[in-house]
Amino acid sequence: MAAMTRTTAASNSASSFLDNYGVSVASVKEHGLSRRICLKSCFSGQKVSLWTEVVSVKEMPQKQKRNLYRISCAVTSPTEPSTNQAVVVPSSETTRTECFGVFCVTYDLKESERPKTWAKTVRIAVSGAAGSISNHLLFKLASGEVFGQDQPIALQLLGSERSRSALEGVAMELEDSLYPLLREVTIGIDPYEIFQNADWALLIGAKPRGPGMERADLLDINGQIFAEQGKALNAVASPNVKVIVVGNPCNTNALICLKNAPRIPSKNFHALTRLDENRAKCQLALKAGVFYDNVSNVTIWGNHSTTQVPDFLNAKIHGLPVNEVIADHKWLEEEFTSRVQKRGGALIQKWGRSSAASTAVSIVDAIKSLIIRTPEGDWFSSGVYAKGNLYGISEDLVFSLPCRSKGDGDYEIVGDLVIDDYLRKRIKKTEEELLAEKKCVAHLIGEGNGFCDLPEDTMLPGEQ
Numbered sequence: 489m490a491a492m493t494r495t496t497a498a499s500n501s502a503s504s505f506l507d508n509y510g511v512s513v514a515s516v517k518e519h520g521l522s523r524r525i526c527l528k529s530c531f532s533g534q535k536v537s538l539w540t541e542v543v544s545v546k547e548m549p550q551k552q553k554r555n556l557y558r559i560s561c562a563v564t565s566p567t568e569p570s571t572n573q574a575v576v577v578p579s580s581e582t583t584r585t586e587c588f589g590v591f592c593v594t595y596d597l598k599e600s601e602r603p604k605t606w607a608k609t610v611r612i613a614v615s616g617a618a619g620s621i622s623n624h625l626l627f628k629l630a631s632g633e634v635f636g637q638d639q640p641i642a643l644q645l646l647g648s649e650r651s652r653s654a655l656e657g658v659a660m661e662l663e664d665s666l667y668p669l670l671r672e673v674t675i676g677i678d679p680y681e682i683f684q685n686a687d688w689a690l691l692i693g694a695k696p697r698g699p700g701m702e703r704a705d706l707l708d709i710n711g712q713i714f715a716e717q718g719k720a721l722n723a724v725a726s727p728n729v730k731v732i733v734v735g736n737p738c739n740t741n742a743l744i745c746l747k748n749a750p751r752i753p754s755k756n757f758h759a760l761t762r763l764d765e766n767r768a769k770c771q772l773a774l775k776a777g778v779f780y781d782n783v784s785n786v787t788i789w790g791n792h793s794t795t796q797v798p799d800f801l802n803a804k805i806h807g808l809p810v811n812e813v814i815a816d817h818k819w820l821e822e823e824f825t826s827r828v829q830k831r832g833g834a835l836i837q838k839w840g841r842s843s844a845a846s847t848a849v850s851i852v853d854a855i856k857s858l859i860i861r862t863p864e865g866d867w868f869s870s871g872v873y874a875k876g877n878l879y880g881i882s883e884d885l886v887f888s889l890p891c892r893s894k895g896d897g898d899y900e901i902v903g904d905l906v907i908d909d910y911l912r913k914r915i916k917k918t919e920e921e922l923l924a925e926k927k928c929v930a931h932l933i934g935e936g937n938g939f940c941d942l943p944e945d946t947m948l949p950g951e952q
């Protein structure tokens with residue numbers, strides 16, 4: 489693997505020194521006469537701020553047909569200034585996972601510019617990275633808008649043979665954007681490599697439903713992608729990785745993914761229903777004639793499909809129940825619900841393609857909801873593993889529910905919403921749909937043979 493390298497234990501104390509501080513050499517790449525060294529992480533501990541840079545690379549005599557490089561790393565800290573050396577052995581096989589272009593060089597700030605407080609790099613794996621949603625999302629992630637302006641980012645981008653060239657194009661645009669927080673970009677087609685040590689996995693890539701394709705076929709084709717990716721996450725991602733599944737049908741894909749990743753807590757898997765919540769807030773604001781930041785407590789129940797249940801009963805405008813602000817109850821029960829359910833399709837009719845920018849924004853919202861404390865009394869919607877919910881919903885599903893977070897990446901399900909007959913009937917319907925989808929993919933979640941008997945009106949929001 490040309491891009492994979494390791495430091496030899498026999499070299500000297502440098503590799504263990506580097507390891508101790510969370511720094512390792514990720515790759516050595518030849519560019520004409522020069523060699524670019526990719527450091528795996530720039531680490532800042534709580535007690536000492538460290539800075540690492542490769543100051544020289546010297547080719548050593550060939551041994552067993554491999555090049556050895558002696559890399560001198562200057563590692564300095566306020567308390568422990570030191571210079572060490574490590575020997576790096578690039579292996580001879582070739583892989584398609586590699587650090588990209590400018591991201592293979594050491595990030596090199598002047599002493600006076602070195603931030604004192606930067607945290608350990610957050611590793612974000614993104615699948616479907618050359619697709620439309622990613623084209624908006626990646627730049628938001630790299631800019632610091634999501635994780636904060638003192639948080640270095642590594643983007644690990646998963647594509648396929650199909651998108652290989654486009655993926656390089658994406659990485660070139662990231663290069664040209666000169667984001668100071670973006671320390672690494674790796675691109676590749678093997679989830680076992682791209683998901684290595686991922687702290688977040690944003691699973692966007694999925695096959696769109698083609699003309700004449702049955703939903704059952706879509707469930708099976710995409711289910712296989714998510715089963716494989718679940719296995720890869722299980723094998724190589726951070727044990728506490730947070731996974732947001734966007735690729736449709738996202739609830740069932742998320743269920744497949746978590747069932748194939750037993751090492752990772754099921755709680756860490758989400759299906760994106762935040763776009764639906766945002767759409768619902770917008771419609772309520774429009775009807776009430778208020779700006780949308782006055783709308784809160786909006787829940788999307790169930791599946792990201794046209795059976796989803798946008799909840800106006802528990803929602804609030806200006807802190808008041810929606811029912812008290814919008815007198816037109818017929819509109820709420822009929823038009824509002826259907827508008828939110830079909831908003832994706834309405835947009836496709838206008839644009840000629842499905843929501844990409846607003847989906848990227850909603851992924852950002854979904855991440856922020858987990859890393860920032862939920863405002864007192866409010867909640868957000870996410871498709872989560874429905875274990876321990878207080879609403880009598882089948883446990884073994886990924887179901888959109890009201891959630892609240894302390895901002896530590898974790899969340900709890902909010903258990904005290906009012907469910908009236910109107911809501912109950914509709915929640916039942918979306919639950920039945922998810923149970924039917926689950927039966928279709930039984931073969932992908934270790935529950936025997938898949939058998940598909942889907943309700944006729946099962947659709948994605950973008951289908952009409």
Ligand SMILES: NC(=O)C1=CN([C@@H]2O[C@H](COP(=O)(O)OP(=O)(O)OC[C@H]3O[C@@H](n4cnc5c(N)ncnc54)[C@H](OP(=O)(O)O)[C@@H]3O)[C@@H](O)[C@H]2O)C=CC1
Pocket residue numbers: 616617618619620621622646647648649650651692693694695696713733734735736737738760761762763764792842843844847
């Ligand atoms: N949950 C939600 O709220 C929303 C979900 N979505 C869903 O997100 C997904 C991505 O949307 P978007 O980025 O607009 O789509 P694009 O078509 O622009 O990109 C999708 C990517 O999926 C990958 N892919 C994986 N397997 C296949 C396959 N068998 N055939 C074709 N492409 C494949 C492709 O990348 P590669 O070749 O690199 O694998 C492609 O770049 C879709 O499933 C869409 O339905 C969209 C909007 C909202």
Ligand SMILES: O=C([O-])CC(=O)C(=O)O
Pocket residue numbers: 736763831832833842843948949950951
């Ligand atoms: O159906 C689609 O692919 C798009 C989608 O999920 C949405 O707009 O909510």
